[in-house]
Amino acid sequence: MKxxxxxxxxxxxxxxxxxxxxxxxxxxxxxxLFGTLFTCYFTLVNRTSDGPIGAEIFEITPVLxxxxxxxxxxxxxxxxxxxxxxxxxxxxxxxxxLTLLLGIGFLAFEITEFITYYEEGAxxxxxxxxxxxxxxxxxHGAHVSLGLFWGLFIILQVRKRGITPVxxxxxxxxxxxxxxxxxxxxxxFTFIYMKGLTQL
Amino acid sequence: xxxxxxxxxxxxxVFSLILTGVALLVYYFNMSRAVGLTILTLTAFIQAAVQLxxxxxxxxxxxxxxxxxxxxYAIIIxxxxxxxxxxxxxxxxxx
Numbered sequence: 001m002k003x004x005x006x007x008x009x010x011x012x013x014x015x016x017x018x019x020x021x022x023x024x025x026x027x028x029x030x031x032x033l034f035g036t037l038f039t040c041y042f043t044l045v046n047r048t049s050d051g052p053i054g055a056e057i058f059e060i061t062p063v064l065x066x067x068x069x070x071x072x073x074x075x076x077x078x079x080x081x082x083x084x085x086x087x088x089x090x091x092x093x094x095x096x097x098l099t100l101l102l103g104i105g106f107l108a109f110e111i112t113e114f115i116t117y118y119e120e121g122a123x124x125x126x127x128x129x130x131x132x133x134x135x136x137x138x139x140h141g142a143h144v145s146l147g148l149f150w151g152l153f154i155i156l157q158v159r160k161r162g163i164t165p166v167x168x169x170x171x172x173x174x175x176x177x178x179x180x181x182x183x184x185x186x187x188x189f190t191f192i193y194m195k196g197l198t199q200l
Numbered sequence: 201x202x203x204x205x206x207x208x209x210x211x212x213x214v215f216s217l218i219l220t221g222v223a224l225l226v227y228y229f230n231m232s233r234a235v236g237l238t239i240l241t242l243t244a245f246i247q248a249a250v251q252l253x254x255x256x257x258x259x260x261x262x263x264x265x266x267x268x269x270x271x272x273y274a275i276i277i278x279x280x281x282x283x284x285x286x287x288x289x290x291x292x293x294x295x
Contacts, residue, residue, distance in 0.1 A: 011261065024258075024267045028274035035278025039285045060227065067220060075213040078255040082206055091204050179255045183248045190223060190244040198226055200236045 008085050009168035016169040023173045027180050034184050037136040041192065049127035054196025057122050059113075063193045066109045067185065070144075073102035074182035081175045089163055093155060096171070099178065100151045103144055110141050133192070140188060143181050150174055212254035219243045219250075 003012045011017050045054070080095030114134070117123075122130045154174050158167050223243040226236045252258045258267050 017262065020261060021263045021266055024261075025270050028270040031271070031274035032278055032281075035274075035281055038278075039282045042282060043285055043289045064224075071213070071216055071220065074251065074255060075209065075216075078209045078212075079204060079206075081257075082209065083204055086203065088204070176256055179251050183251050186244050186247045186251075189220075190240045194223055194226055194240055195237070198231075198236060200226070200231075200233050200240075 003165060009163065009165050010084075010172035012165045012168075016165060019169055020173060020176070023176055027176065030180060030184075034136075034139070034187070037132070037139060038187065038191065040132045041136050044128040044132045045196075047128035049129075051126035051130055052120065052122050053129070053199075054133070054192070055199050057117050057120055058193055058197050059116075060193075060197060062109050062113050063189065066106050066113075067189050069102050069106040069109065070182050070185050073099045073106070074179050076102065077175045077178050081172060084163055084168055084171055087163060089158065092163070092171075093159060096151060096155050096158075100148055100155075103148050103151070103178075107141065107144055107148075110137070110144075136192065137188065140181065140184055143184070147174075147178055147181060150177070208254060212250050216247050216250055219247045 002014065005012065009016075011020065076095050077099040080092050080099060083091035083095055114137075117130075117134075122133075124131055124134050151174055154167075154171050158171060161167050220243070223240055225231075226239050231239070252271070258264065258271070261267055
């Protein structure tokens with residue numbers, strides 16, 4: 001394995017660089033996955049049948065909390081990668097753990113929100129609007145849930161093996177995934193919640 | 201301790217918070233549909249760009265061109281799908 005010391009560890013081998021590029025291509029496909037969900041959302045948003053419209057069930061406070069938690073977690077994992085580049089394993093681990101805790105906080109709010117919707121009579125079967133709403137939010141939530149496990153395994157691996165070209169590469173790729181989830185959330189926040197609440 | 205908080209990333213975070221705040225203006229003030237949607241679209245795309253460049257280091261990788269080609273391609277296809285669908289399903293097309 002040829003290690004290029006002029007680069008950060010996560011880019012230091014040919015395989016590492018290819019892994020990162022490959023993950024970017026995967027993220028391109030993820031953009032399209034959420035693109036189709038948004039397509040259906042925009043198409044069905046007014047097909048509310050006898051059910052509620054967005055403005056009737058959305059609440060600004062939990063949405064802002066979710067936005068803040070996910071945005072902060074995205075920032076914190078960025079700090080984790082920075083600490084990794086400095087070779088500071090302790091700080092990196094702390095930042096990664098904090099990232100996952102913020103992710104758990106996000107999910108807690110989202111689950112509470114879903115329960116509230118359910119109690120207000122908006123279920124997956126209520127209308128075309130609620131179907132696509134739960135599908136879009138749920139797909140994002142499922143990605144976050146998966147990320148929690150992925151992140152946990154990364155933390156355990158770094159703890160066991162230290163910061164090596166291999167673990168640094170895996171950690172960096174996980175950080176790309178986590179930032180991407182925040183990017184998707186920005187669009188959910190903007191075009192589902194803000195647009196829905198203001199009925200624009 | 202200070203070295204753990206690089207100015208660029210702290211700046212990116214603060215900027216993201218400000219953009220979220222700007223998007224919230226649409227919620228707290230009455231705006232026309234055109235103005236509101238313009239603000240929302242701009243803040244969303246700028247925030248997404250901040251994430252890609254500041255936090256995901258999209259410009260640092262040596263295959264940076266391939267990364268941006270992939271992302272632009274995906275965004276274009278997604279936008280064509282969204283607006284193409286809206287055109288034929290919602291807005292209507294009169295012959």
